[in-house]
Amino acid sequence: MVHFMLLVSLLLPQAVWSLTVAQCGISDPLPVNHKYYQSGDLIIAGILSQIYTFSNPITFENHPSHELLDDIVHFTARETYLASMELLSTRGRFIPNYKCDVHDNAVAFIVGPNSNVCLFVAMTLYIYKISQFGYGSAPIINDQTQEAFFQRMFPAEEHQAAGILQLLLFFRWIWIGVVFINGDNGERFVQTVLPGFSKSGICFDFIENLPTLYFSTGMEEMVTEWVNIYKVIVRSTANVVVLHGEINTVVFLRMFPQLSELEDITMKTKVWIMTAQMEFTSVSFQRDWDIDIVHGALSITVHSKEIVGFQKFIQGRNPTSEKEDAFLRVFWKTAFDCSLPKTDIERDDRDTCSGEEKLDTLPGSVFEMSMTGHSYSVYNAVFAVAHALQAMHSSRYKGRVIVDEGVKLQNQELWKLHCYLRRVSFNNSAGEKVSFNHNGDITAGFDIINWVTFPNHSFLRAKVGRVDPLAPEGKILSVSVEDIVWPTAFKKVQPLSVCNDICHPGYSKSKKEEKPFCCYDCLPCPEGRISKFRDAEYCIQCPEDHYANKEQDVCVPKKISFLSYREPLGVILANFSLSFCFITALVHGIFIKHKDTPIVKANNRNVTYTLLTSLLLCFVSALLFIGQPHKVRCLFQQAAFIMIFSVAVSCVLAKTTTVILAFMATKPGSSMRRWMGKRLDFSVVVSCSLVQAILCTLWLAISPPFPDLDAHTMAEEIVLECNEGSAIMFYSALGYMGFLAIISFTVAFLARKLPDSFNEAKFITFSMVVFCSVWLSFVPTYLSTKGKYMVAVEIFSILASGAGLLGCIFAPKCYIILVKPELNNREQLVRRNNSGIRNQ
Structure with missing residues (x-):
């Protein structure tokens, strides 16, 4: 039986830990607090970042290591490396690069949802030839040797870019704004994707670099940058903004209404187009904040499907039955605003958690009961490893049949599993095929999600379309327009996002000097010429036996004329x-x-x-x-x-x-x-x-x-x-x-x-x-x-x-x-x- 070990790397202490030589090991550094473990012969390990909160100020009244223990900052390489090495060590003993026994072998890692976490793990584990599955943001790995054992549960990035472009063209949104997160992924998006948008007729009113989200240092400077960017957004004439971010970017998005009130900035509704890397995330102080800002937004998300029994499994989770799951305890206290002390002595002023609280009573802004694209990716990654192990154990390799379940998978054999993972293909319990291409990307498409919010802070992810990269050219996008709910300010009408009013039939575009090519004047067609479509680049000449009607949008057959005895x-x-x-x-x-x-x-x-x-x-x-x-x-x-x-x-x-x-x-x-x-x-x-x-x-x-x-x-x-x-x-x-x-x-x-x-x-x-x-x-x-x-x-x-x-x-x-x-x-x-x- 394959058991799943989940280690959630959340607490990222900034203190430099020292190593002392000890018998058969090295003294442990500051521990990773939030982790979950279930023993087994073969382990699927996970390094998943899930929690955001403000850090406590350092007063130096206590030992720095104890103060920093609860400090939770943005994902860092140091703590990701720590979690990676702990999983490769003997359980309970931190012995980097050494394992005292053959038990609890980590055969594959599931990492995410942040691209940095995936990158740091790949930089560590490629030496050990251990397969990794990255979900959420796909990292940019420039070293091919580091990328050799990395597989993406995120479809190829170019398919998402094509889907966003087709979505913009479908709705004729040619005047847009772009906000991206500072980092390699954001830079790649700006340098490689946006030029293709321009070639297809999309213009940009602004392209703003959003600062990385920190919670421990530089808050004042970060908020100042947010305010400046928000001013740019609300002053823009573009009604559509493409937001290319990470999983935590919605935290930033939800701050806009608050910034509007604090800085006395007039709120202006936009249609947000969010990338698949993003999910609905929030921090604890945003619990009661309004979520109307995402109402009517459209998201490109990793294709997902509801799994039978998933919600029942979720509803059965509680901190009393899962005492080994430290993350669940932290989440439970924050979500239900109750106290769940480690001992009877440690209590606070909040009510004590009973453990009988129901997750389905929480608003969607706090917890979602449905299976999201990220969850679906993790689910498929686990079963991909299971199917690859099954294929490996039932195949003949080097003249020897491996059928003895007692045979343990040694570290030197881990690379063999990766060969099977690259070729794995199976139908999951939802009836969908799961496979990977030659680049290690999952061969799947994207869903188009329409966000519909409600006054009780809940929301609905309504699937209104699909991006199918396997469809014929020109048909990769399918959208059900009638099912889309637009932001309230647009009065249930599809918004326009153009630099100026469209040119109606009978007119042609004339470029404005010193303006982007999407900004133009509308000139009436000359006599004898027509334009049949909106935003025509030029007017066409009517045939000799036709003439342009008064509106100059149709060529009408000419009448035969001569001086007749009948007139x-x-x-x-x-x-x-x-x-x-x-x-x-x-x-x-x-x-x-x-x-x-x-x-x-x-x-x-x-x-x-x-x-x-x-x-x-x-x-x-x-x-x-x-x-x-x-x-x-x-x-x-x-x-x-x-x-x-x-x-x-x-x-x-x-x-x-x-x-x-x-x-x-x-x-x-x-x-x-x-x-x-x-x-x-x-x-x-x-x-x-x-x-x-x-x-x-x-x-x-x-x-x-x-x-x-x-x-x-x-x-x-x-x-x-x-x-x-x-x-x-x-x-x-x-x-x-x-x-x-x-x-x-x-x-x-x-x-x-x-x-x-x-x-x-x-x-x-x-x-x-x-x-x-x-x-x-x-x-x-x-x-x-x-x-x-x-x-x-x-x-x-x-x-x-x-x-x-x-x-x-x-x-x-x-x-x-x-x-x-x-x-x-x-x-x-x-x-x-x-x-x-x-x-x-």
């Missing part, structure tokens, strides 16, 4: 075009009906008919711009309008030239008479129109217009349009038409005061003023509009300029023909011409 604008322009066509045809009919009258015959009747026909076609050409563009429509749309208008302007130029030549031909001896006639008018019209015809032909031959899509001009529409093809040819043809218009206007302006029977030169001048004004205003208007409205502007310009020519040139003549027919005779023509000559 009001298209209907209005089409009606105007048809109306002007009808008016032009009516005027043309009037002129044909009165073709033999002087007013019609004046200035070349054929040119007048050509002009009216051109105007009619101009109004018809406007209809080519309405409707969905297609190949034929685009091919003739611009070319037809430019060509027809060029013919119309050529006719106006011919009529103006006729007026000038007619006046000059009336002068005596003028040689201009020979230029008069139909051939001159025909030549002007044909020659001017021919140049435009050549330009348009070249245009259509080289790079003709074609249907096109304009997805850029309009934000929310794709405009179907006719692309002009060659812009040079288009503007050349349009420029030539403008050139003819300017020449016609100039000639008409010069001839406006020449005598004329019906003052046609003046009317032509007015018509060209309207024509040129329309097309000069067309250019800036056309360039300032977009989409189908550009087409509407062009149609309007065609209709307005054509209507100007029709109205200014033909309206006065129609008035005379229809209303004043008495003026439409030859005598009136001669009289007016003669009057004009005399005036000249």
